Amino acid sequence: MQNLSSMHNITEHHNHQRCIDDAMTRAKALCHSRQVKFTRIREQVLACVWANHQPVGAYTILEELAKDSSRRPAPPTVYRALDFLLDNGLVHRIASLNAFIGCQDPSHQHQGHFLICRQCRNATELDTDIINTAINTAAKQHGFSVEVPCVEVVGCCAHCKENRDND
Amino acid sequence: MQNLSSMHNITEHHNHQRCIDDAMTRAKALCHSRQVKFTRIREQVLACVWANHQPVGAYTILEELAKDSSRRPAPPTVYRALDFLLDNGLVHRIASLNAFIGCQDPSHQHQGHFLICRQCRNATELDTDIINTAINTAAKQHGFSVEVPCVEVVGCCAHCKENRDND
DNA sequence: AAATAAAATGTTATAATATTGCATTTGCAC
DNA sequence: GTGCAAATGCAATATTATAACATTTTATTT
Incomplete structure (x- = not known):
């Protein structure tokens, strides 16, 4: 399921x-x-989530757990652990990929913004306010109170642009 | 499956x-x-998608089609129609809800930004560049080329804030 | 109009993701 | 150690989405 580019960091x-x-x-x-x-x-x-910088699906995690221990955990085991990690801000969920990624800064509660490379599938969490400010500004114009902003940008990362083996 | 607030416009x-x-x-x-x-x-x-301003799931559409005609279409029928509508920019997919919503302006290709009310579940498509500019700026700082920005903001809309029956 | 090709839809099965409900085990307070 | 709450095990099932192939419809050519 992972391609060769999964080895890129x-x-x-x-x-x-x-x-x-x-x-x-x-x-x-x-x-x-x-x-x-x-x-x-x-x-x-x-x-498992931190094994690399690519968002990982719950069932992939399940496979990995099955490799480690002789016993194969059931889906709820993984989903419950993920729920715990989400609640504690240790991972984020990438809705557009149905996948999970480690949080860069779990110390303060936030919903990250992600740059997801179509090529190597790495996802970078942004730590800028620019986007939140823009969202809040736009929302304010509609009298809308922002609670959970979800920003998932698919594109091509700097590294993959250099190695022009894309598309 | 729809709550009472589905009657709010x-x-x-x-x-x-x-x-x-x-x-x-x-x-x-x-x-x-x-x-x-x-x-x-x-x-x-x-x-079906335009029946209201709430994103609607594929299987809900399926139910609706079953009501209209005596024959019950299979999932691929709906998904193929949705694919066509997506390709032609007539609907958008809301990844965080696994649901679909009509596009306000299908004449030009774009990926909308959505304000989704947690209360009434209406989704408003934004027509501002503020957010795209912010995303492009942030992405540029990382040498990342934006292809498909996905912005889905959950919160509380102006109307539901007035009628303080929220949470 | 008949033959053909292409597009759309029908149909069955199944994949992928996620949750419910209940049983069992574990860790901790008393 | 008893009792309780949290965590995990486990079986079943819900939800979302796609694959593969058959059939029908539409458009094009002859």
């Missing part, structure tokens, strides 16, 4: 093990400070 | 029959000018 040569370690450490600390349980399953699911 | 007292008539007229003219066929099924599906 979000920037060409970043140390992804560091991404994973940081994410897991942050998650552990955050759950501890919130007094919620970072159970084995939740940890495994988060690790 | 997108603005409090707009003549929705006019919305429908306009949309159907536009669709007919547009298909004629493009020399593509606005068949009975496509027309029925578009009419």
Whole structure:
């Protein structure tokens, strides 16, 4: 299901093990400070999500869990873990892909904006206010109160534009 | 499946029959000018989508078609009609709801931005560049080329804020 | 008008994603 | 250890979407 480009990292040569370690450490600390349980399953699911920078589907996670342990968990196991991670801001859901991705900054509640590369399928979470401001401005003109902005932009990332093997 | 608020219109007292008539007229003219066929099924599906301003699911459309004619169409019938309507810009898909909504302006190709009211479930398509500009600006900073921006904002519309029966 | 080709629709089956409901286990407070 | 709440296991099923192939309709050519 994953193509070759799944081996590309979000920037060409970043140390992804560091991404994973940081994410897991942050998650552990955050759950501890919130007094919620970072159970084995939740940890495994988060690790799957952080395996790379591509949004991953619930059933793909299921496959991965089945590889690790001899027992094959059922869908609710994964969905419950994902719900927990979503609630605690540790992952985001990408609605347009029915997939999940690790959150870059779980410490403060937010709904990220994503740049999703059609080519390598990496998704980059944006940390800018420009888009939220624009959305709020546009919404205000309609008397609309924004609660959950969802921005998922499909296109072509810088790295894939360089390696012109696209389309 | 629809709640009571489904009777609210997108603005409090707009003549929705006019919305429908306009949309159907536009669709007919547009298909004629493009020399593509606005068949009975496509027309029925578009009419379902325009029945109100709430995004409607494919299987809800299926139910509606079953009511009209004695024969019950199968899912591919509806999905094929929806694909046609999407291709021709007559409807948009709301990814976060797995649902479809009529396009306000099918004459030029665009991916709309939507304000979706959590309360009455109406979705308003925005016609502003503010958001696209912001997305392009943010994307540019990452060397990312935008192809399909998807903006689906959940919140509370002006009308529902007035009638404080929310939450 | 008959033959042909292309497009649209019908039909069956199935894939992919997600949830419900209830049983069991685990971790923790007392 | 007892009792409770949270977490997980498990079976079934709901929801959304597509694949593959047959049939019908429409348009085009002859």
